[in-house]
Amino acid sequence: MKRVAWHVGVLLLLAVVLYPLVWVAAATFKPSDEIVGSLRLLPLDPTVENYERAVEGVGGVGIGRYFLNSGLLAVLSVVGTVASSALAAFAFARLRFRGRSAMFAVMISTLLLPFHVLIIPQYVVFQRLDLVDTYVPLLIGKFLASEAFFVFLIVQFIRTIPLELDESAKIDGAGPWRIFWNIVLPLARPALITTAIFTFIWTWNDFFGPLIYLSTPDKYPLPLALQLFIDEASGSDFGALMAMSLLALVPVVLFFLFFQRFLVEGVSTSGIKG
Amino acid sequence: MATVTPVRPVDATPPGAPGPRGARRRSGDGITGYFFLSPWMLGILLLTLGPMATSLYLSFTDYDLFDTPRWIGLDNYARMFQDQRWLRSVQVTALYVVLAVPVKLAVALAVALLLNSERKGQGLYRAAFYGPSLIGGSVSVAIVWKAMFSDDAAVDQVLRVFGVHTGGWSGNPDFSLLMLVLLATWQLGAPMVIFLAGLKQVPRELYEAAEVDGAGRWRRFASITLPMISPVVFFNLLMETINSFQVFTSAYVVGGPNGQPAGTTLFYTVYLFDRGFGDYRMGYASAMAWMLLLGVGLVTAFLFRSARGWVHYSGEKA
Numbered sequence: 057m058k059r060v061a062w063h064v065g066v067l068l069l070l071a072v073v074l075y076p077l078v079w080v081a082a083a084t085f086k087p088s089d090e091i092v093g094s095l096r097l098l099p100l101d102p103t104v105e106n107y108e109r110a111v112e113g114v115g116g117v118g119i120g121r122y123f124l125n126s127g128l129l130a131v132l133s134v135v136g137t138v139a140s141s142a143l144a145a146f147a148f149a150r151l152r153f154r155g156r157s158a159m160f161a162v163m164i165s166t167l168l169l170p171f172h173v174l175i176i177p178q179y180v181v182f183q184r185l186d187l188v189d190t191y192v193p194l195l196i197g198k199f200l201a202s203e204a205f206f207v208f209l210i211v212q213f214i215r216t217i218p219l220e221l222d223e224s225a226k227i228d229g230a231g232p233w234r235i236f237w238n239i240v241l242p243l244a245r246p247a248l249i250t251t252a253i254f255t256f257i258w259t260w261n262d263f264f265g266p267l268i269y270l271s272t273p274d275k276y277p278l279p280l281a282l283q284l285f286i287d288e289a290s291g292s293d294f295g296a297l298m299a300m301s302l303l304a305l306v307p308v309v310l311f312f313l314f315f316q317r318f319l320v321e322g323v324s325t326s327g328i329k330g
Numbered sequence: 331m332a333t334v335t336p337v338r339p340v341d342a343t344p345p346g347a348p349g350p351r352g353a354r355r356r357s358g359d360g361i362t363g364y365f366f367l368s369p370w371m372l373g374i375l376l377l378t379l380g381p382m383a384t385s386l387y388l389s390f391t392d393y394d395l396f397d398t399p400r401w402i403g404l405d406n407y408a409r410m411f412q413d414q415r416w417l418r419s420v421q422v423t424a425l426y427v428v429l430a431v432p433v434k435l436a437v438a439l440a441v442a443l444l445l446n447s448e449r450k451g452q453g454l455y456r457a458a459f460y461g462p463s464l465i466g467g468s469v470s471v472a473i474v475w476k477a478m479f480s481d482d483a484a485v486d487q488v489l490r491v492f493g494v495h496t497g498g499w500s501g502n503p504d505f506s507l508l509m510l511v512l513l514a515t516w517q518l519g520a521p522m523v524i525f526l527a528g529l530k531q532v533p534r535e536l537y538e539a540a541e542v543d544g545a546g547r548w549r550r551f552a553s554i555t556l557p558m559i560s561p562v563v564f565f566n567l568l569m570e571t572i573n574s575f576q577v578f579t580s581a582y583v584v585g586g587p588n589g590q591p592a593g594t595t596l597f598y599t600v601y602l603f604d605r606g607f608g609d610y611r612m613g614y615a616s617a618m619a620w621m622l623l624l625g626v627g628l629v630t631a632f633l634f635r636s637a638r639g640w641v642h643y644s645g646e647k648a
Binding site: 059062063065066069070073074075076077079080083091092093094095140143144146147148151152153154156159162163166168169170171172173174175176177178179180181183196197199200201202207231232233236257261263264267268278279280282283286294297298301302304305308309312316319320 | 358359360362363364366367369370371372373374376377378380381382384385388395441444445447449451453455456457458459460461462464465467468469470471473474475477478480481482483484487488491516518523572575576578579582583599602603606607612615616618619620622623626630
């Protein structure tokens with residue numbers, strides 16, 4: 057009896073938490089004027105018109121293009137972040153050289169630095185280099201391990217790999233590169249996967265960077281396209297806006313469904329913010 | 331954004347260093363080390379330290395992105411205190427932090443306590459509660475949120491059933507910030523998962539002993555659970571506070587660059603964006619960024635100081 061009560065309680069709570077998603081999913085199948093004004097959750101007369109208009113996109117650019125842009129940014133960010141963070145983490149965790157501790161301390165101290173302190177000078181520089189309205193400002197940091205958090209995460213993980221493995225490889229004549237590539241990287245895979253997943257999701261959701269740097273609609277990723285839609289339709293095409301918002305969430309939701317184990321474990325062991 | 335602070339102070343010296351094993355080896359990895367670290371070193375110089383110094387310099391200038399920066403000393407900083415919109419943004423942000431952080435953490439802890447038991451379907455529930463954390467900061471969810479809280483929409487309708495007539499929240503200055511607090515609370519999953527990890531570490535024997543002594547449920551929570559998980563509470567408090575200071579996307583999508591309605595969602599970061607990239611007052615925006623850093627720094631320092639009084643690490647005397 058107590059067990060049933062517990063499940064009922066948790067499910068009720070979950071219903072409240074998941075309600076916004078159910079509500080928006082149902083809303084996308086309603087005509088715009090039916091979305092507000094009634095308690096009815098399910099559409100009286102389901103329609104796919106909202107999706108038809110959402111697919112047309114906004115600013116003369118179809119939604120497919122926005123998906124491609126978002127995907128390109130996210131994939132390149134994942135590649136850059138995983139590669140550069142793994143290299144840096146290996147150096148911090150396994151190699152010995154002058155200034156290592158000092159640099160490690162610098163890296164740790166950038167963890168809590170609000171990025172607002174950096175954006176204006178960064179913008180000024182990219183503007184001088186004529187790189188505004190390109191993807192370079194959005195991606196370059198990813199290839200230079202500037203997300204200190206991931207470097208730290210991988211360092212912590214590498215620290216748990218027994219040093220004896222490196223030592224015996226060294227006796228067999230392996231250099232640092234081979235130890236990195238053949239021993240440490242494969243064993244650090246869980247940390248690399250966590251890094252990849254979170255980089256993908258954060259980049260996919262990122263709004264601030266693209267908002268500052270991009271100005272041509274056909275380069276926009278989805279979040280910026282949504283903002284453009286709000287500005288252009290000024291709230292009149294509610295249904296299509298909901299449909300487009302929901303479509304933009306689909307890749308993140310899929311990622312979540314496939315990788316939820318890694319995500320939840322990654323958070324509880326490392327304290328990542330979602 | 332991505333931030334982490336370990337619950338315990340970070341050991342800034344990587345392992346494998348000196349120690350008995352390291353002492354045996356005479357030569358370091360010299361060049362190889364710098365080679366592996368070169369992307370990071372480039373990044374820290376060009377994208378972090380360089381810009382930090384530049385931004386500090388710009389904060390003492392009048393700079394519109396086109397003419398050369400003109401040195402004006404502390405004027406930008408002094409101006410802020412006479413700038414009604416700046417004062418407003420400080421007020422909005424402070425109120426948001428003070429409301430959103432405790433509410434979100436309390437709800438996250440309550441759900442974690444509920445889920446902290448060996449039951450079937452546990453993992454699934456956890457994942458389901460965690461989900462919103464991943465999408466909550468996106469433009470999509472901000473749009474959905476605003477729609478749900480608009481006049482006559484879902485929330486308004488539900489409240490009416492209970493006889494509460496508030497109208498839409500998104501256009502109402504009395505409720506707009508509260509709506510964003512609820513959006514923050516909706517993302518309870520991340521702190522919840524961390525609370526759960528902390529709860530797992532509490533030794534069961536403590537509860538058994540307390541039960542023998544006749545301690546009630548509340549007493550056990552207050553005297554065992556809370557002190558035992560205080561390091562995790564501190565960690566979550568720190569992270570949520572720092573993140574709340576920097577909320578941008580949802581505020582901007584809901585209220586635009588002017589913090590509609592009536593400036594009630596003019597968050598600090600939104601105003602900073604508007605000054606910097608709306609009016610191109612780059613010097614002023616840089617000064618604002620440094621004030622933010624100062625503010626966050628002071629609050630963080632205060633939290634660390636207060637932690638001495640209420641955070642207990644196991645193995646330490648309480």
